Amino acid sequence: MIEELLVYTGLGLIALGAFAQLVSGIGVNRFRNFYLRLHAATIGSIWGCVYPIAGAGLVALGYKELGPYSTFMAGAAFVTSFLVLILSPAGSHALARAAHKTRQALVEPCVHDALDPSMCVRGGGS
Amino acid sequence: MFVQEFIAAVVPLYLVATALYLYRALKGPTIPDHVLGVDLLSYNLAVLFIVLGIFFKEPILIVTAIPLALWIYALDIYVAKYLERRVMGA
Amino acid sequence: MSLDLLIYAVGAVASLMSVVAVYLALVERDLVKAVIYSAIQSVFYSLLFYLFMSPDIVLVYLPVAGGVLPALLLVLISKTERFERE
Numbered sequence: 001m002i003e004e005l006l007v008y009t010g011l012g013l014i015a016l017g018a019f020a021q022l023v024s025g026i027g028v029n030r031f032r033n034f035y036l037r038l039h040a041a042t043i044g045s046i047w048g049c050v051y052p053i054a055g056a057g058l059v060a061l062g063y064k065e066l067g068p069y070s071t072f073m074a075g076a077a078f079v080t081s082f083l084v085l086i087l088s089p090a091g092s093h094a095l096a097r098a099a100h101k102t103r104q105a106l107v108e109p110c111v112h113d114a115l116d117p118s119m120c121v122r123g124g125g126s
Numbered sequence: 127m128f129v130q131e132f133i134a135a136v137v138p139l140y141l142v143a144t145a146l147y148l149y150r151a152l153k154g155p156t157i158p159d160h161v162l163g164v165d166l167l168s169y170n171l172a173v174l175f176i177v178l179g180i181f182f183k184e185p186i187l188i189v190t191a192i193p194l195a196l197w198i199y200a201l202d203i204y205v206a207k208y209l210e211r212r213v214m215g216a
Numbered sequence: 217m218s219l220d221l222l223i224y225a226v227g228a229v230a231s232l233m234s235v236v237a238v239y240l241a242l243v244e245r246d247l248v249k250a251v252i253y254s255a256i257q258s259v260f261y262s263l264l265f266y267l268f269m270s271p272d273i274v275l276v277y278l279p280v281a282g283g284v285l286p287a288l289l290l291v292l293i294s295k296t297e298r299f300e301r302e
Binding site: 017070087 | 133139140149166188206207
């Protein structure tokens with residue numbers, strides 16, 4: 001009973017991750033500047049990477065055909081999801097800070113930019 | 127249970143997402159866009175590693191996902207450091 | 217039967233995408249972008265090594281091609297110049 005519950009919960013989380021990755025892929029291609037694309041990338045890294053990996057750990061806990069090393073697989077999956085949960089926002093933040101400081105990516109359809117008003121391109125089309 | 131069939135039905139969705147990320151990673155006009163694309167590609171790849179490890183029923187395959195997450199973070203930090211060093215003049 | 221077909225499909229998609237990344241890395245003038253393209257190629261090659269059931273090769277290939285090589289090339293580019301001349 002409890003094994004079936006773990007396996008069904010994990011498979012649901014994996015399917016949720018596939019849906020979130022599709023949404024993030026469409027968003028990364030449709031948004032108009034780098035800082036908006038960062039928003040879509042956050043969906044792809046938290047909903048699309050942390051939750052499916054934790055779900056795979058739950059599946060490994062309840063799935064009997066994996067053999068005696070299934071608890072090893074579950075532990076490695078939980079450690080990986082925790083690492084991604086910490087590291088992906090840190091990497092995105094470092095990248096956005098470098099891009100804004102060195103004026104690599106302009107803020108194209110802009111309303112207000114309090115950090116550096118000269119990077120604000122008002123009403124930009126494209 | 128139907129774990130293998132379910133994973134075989136879900137993995138093509140991840141492949142479609144891989145193609146979308148690859149389009150942005152190859153096209154992206156500025157360098158941070160390229161690095162963001164590589165980031166998303168590698169997180170997608172970590173999920174594929176673990177899910178295919180369940181699909182093959184070989185638990186030892188999962189150890190490849192932890193170095194992937196760690197080294198892609200290192201690539202982010204390298205590129206950010208390179209971009210900021212040029213503006214500080216060091 | 218169809219489950220084997222899934223594995224072949226994943227391998228075919230990964231190898232085709234790596235060919236595109238390698239071609240763009242060859243023709244690119246901006247050397248930083250070429251480094252990023254080679255990182256994309258290394259990501260797909262690690263997926264191929266994984267599908268060939270050799271996780272030890274993946275464990276060696278990921279730090280070399282995804283971490284150490286871009287770091288060394290970025291240090292070299294910052295010491296010299298960024299754009300390739302004719």
